[in-house]
Amino acid sequence: MTVQITVDRTRCTGQAMCESIAPDLFQVDDEGMLSLSxxxxxxxxLDDVEQAVACCPNEALRLSS
Ligand code: SF4
Known part of the structure; x- marks a missing residue:
């Protein structure tokens, strides 16, 4: 099953909790802009990504299949 990761950029404030959990998948640059690899x-x-989604303080990450 393919699970899509999306970021709501109106919510993301670049706090990098997601990056701290899965730095190979989520990267926040010096300006607080999140990139997904x-x-x-x-x-x-899936476990790592679900944990990153759950830890985002702004509920900016979503998974959909
Ligand atoms: S944890 Fe949430 S707010 Fe922080 S960079 Fe990741 S998606 Fe953005």
Whole structure:
């Protein structure tokens, strides 16, 4: 099953909680702009991504399938 990761940029404030959990998937630059290194959850990484989604203080990350 393919699970898509999306970020609501009106909510994301670049606090990088997601990056602290999965730094290979979420990167916040010096200006607080979040980049996703994948648009879908890589194999075996659903637990990490779900944890990152749950830890976002602004509920800016969403998963959909
Ligand atoms: S934890 Fe949430 S607010 Fe912080 S960078 Fe990630 S998506 Fe944005």
């Amino acid at each position: 994948a648009e879908t959850v890589p194999d075996g990484r």
